[in-house]
Amino acid sequence: MIEFFQHIVNGLSLGSIYALIALGYTMVFGILQLINFAHGEVFMLGAFIGMYSTQWLKLYENPSLSSLFICLAIAMVGCAIVGFTIERLAYKPLRGAPRINVLITAVGVSLFLQFSGQLIFGSDPKFFPTIYSPEGMWNIGGVTLSPLHGVVFGISIVLMLILQYIIFNTRLGRAMRAVSYNHDLASLMGIPTDRVISYTFMLGSALAGAAGVMVGVIYPKIDPIMGVMPGLKAFVAAVFGGIGNITGAVVGALTLGLSEEFLVAYWAPTFRDALAFALLILVLLFKPTGLFGSARREKV
């Protein structure tokens, strides 16, 4: 029984990482109806920005919670800039273009970043320096949780709550929701849609950057194609929860994390990656709008 609860804890900690990436997908989709395939690569860049800033600031000499926060902040700002640049250079010129053009561009940007990463950082895995390694183990009735995972889980929850606050309680959030509801009408009402879209990209990318650093801290092996699988899985999680829906993305990601954990633990470890895509096919077959998504009627 203890083993069972242990798997639940493991699954949730894995799911919270997917959730941070899935949020970026779902926000951009909500506002632009664009699946930003380059999002997984922003996550990868977050990990690398984190690694290089750690080396540059020598954060590894003094592993502590504050080092982790400094690293997170740098990676989030760095990724926000990356997200802003991607949007400006790749997607903004295509604003009026058919959706398929933008989608193909997104795939192109994704591949461009993967291979530039291999060129610049080298394709062999890099070691992410230890910036926070708490000793000991939390033990609740036999179920153990390493404090590192606890802290990472806590940070993800806090980041998600901040996002929720921004979207539902600020002017920017209201503008984002308005643009997502009706782009043209929002711009007629005086909302600077281009700026709102930029902010959305920056927010989503900052979350991906945070996820990159946290993955680097927990699994200290990073490489330029590390974003592909988590990116795709986060995308599946977003679709599963109902793409465009914030709560849906989080629930979808936690579900995916848990089901992966149980699949590996009790059935077939080799089907780990297949699971996400099987889930995607099932969702698209039986409930294409996802768990929390609502079908939007398109006027013709």
Add this chain to the structure above:
Amino acid sequence: MFNIVKVTGNACLALLYVLKPSPPFWGEKEGFCMKQSEKINARKTIKTLKWVSGLLLLALLSTSCTKKDKGASTESDEILVGEVLSMTGPEATFGTSSNSGTLLAVDEINAEGGIKGKKVRVITLDNQGKPEEAATAVTKLITQNNVTAILGEVASSRSLAMAPIAQQYKIPMVSPSSTNPKVTEVGDYIFRVCFIDPFQGKVMAKFALDTLHAKRVAVLRDVKNDYSVGLANFFIETFKAGGGEIIADQSYSAGDIDFKAQLTSIKAKKPDAIFVPGYYTDVGLIARQAVKDVGIKVPLLGGDGWDSPKLVEVGGQSLNGSYFSNHYSTEDKSPHVQSFIKRFKEKFNIVPDGLAAMGYDGAMVLFDAMKRAKTLETKDIRDALAATKDFPGVTGKITMDENRNPVKPAVVIKVVGKDFKYQETVNP
């Protein structure tokens, strides 16, 4: 160049006309009912067609030309040896280490005056750690560079992708450290200079039983990796025969980063040791999660795939007290080994790991065979390789058996902090 393309293009077009006299598909016939723009389009099509067909024909011609060149290199004053390794990618240190070993061997053989009066030159191609790239690279080396022999690969999966091609062109291939038995079974032109996994699995199983007194062992293997799957099977075979019990047989795929699910299941079964026959990048992460996240305190065991300075970089203190089998130990006191380490340090300024020693031995065995061969024809080199007997390698005496595998001792290494300490030698 321009003219050749144009002429060949015109020739092709004329040929098309002859072969297909009824309405040409570029639409010249309907001249009067065509709009001006369509006419321009049609003209453009013809132009592109000329260019494309011209280029195609030229490409054909040039490939047939290179084919004619084949064999010319044997008359030149150097011996070309091709080398395919993972210089980048997840197992980059496998490639870079082996390559350093090869380069040292080439320097030494050329300093001695080369082989049969010819200098040796090595062309190294990177396969990024991918079997399909390894196959492309070996084809390129054989068909375009016309190499006389192939060195590589380290990983068995990639050697298995290369071997059928080398065998098909009858080019001798020497793998420095692919331990999976299937590699040399591909054909009579495929050799290796390392021991094979049935032996390596036996060494670790015996070590677990006799030295660690482990009775219950769990296995965690990489299912994407021929080497890992094979080694796990051979380990289980011997361990069970020796009275041990395999309490869990879990797997993962290379590139996974989260192993907590497998490790949690293993921990619940209370093993005495865990056998992880993977490559160093994954093993580092597995060890880290086993100790720090899941709280496993038993030693991990592994094979020569662990041998890399990167192992402890990722794994950190978590690997302290783990054991793996390897080809040689830097603590070996024999003058032959120490002299190799000294020469290697002078050239590259680092201590050679096991794969560097294997790279050196692989190249040296090949050069030795080339010296003994009657001529530098690939057939003669193959025969000389097969006749290798008591070659004094850094990693032990190398004698090819009838299956082109050497019979050699293995050493067991203990990870202590960031160092690899010699534990014991096991003879076959």
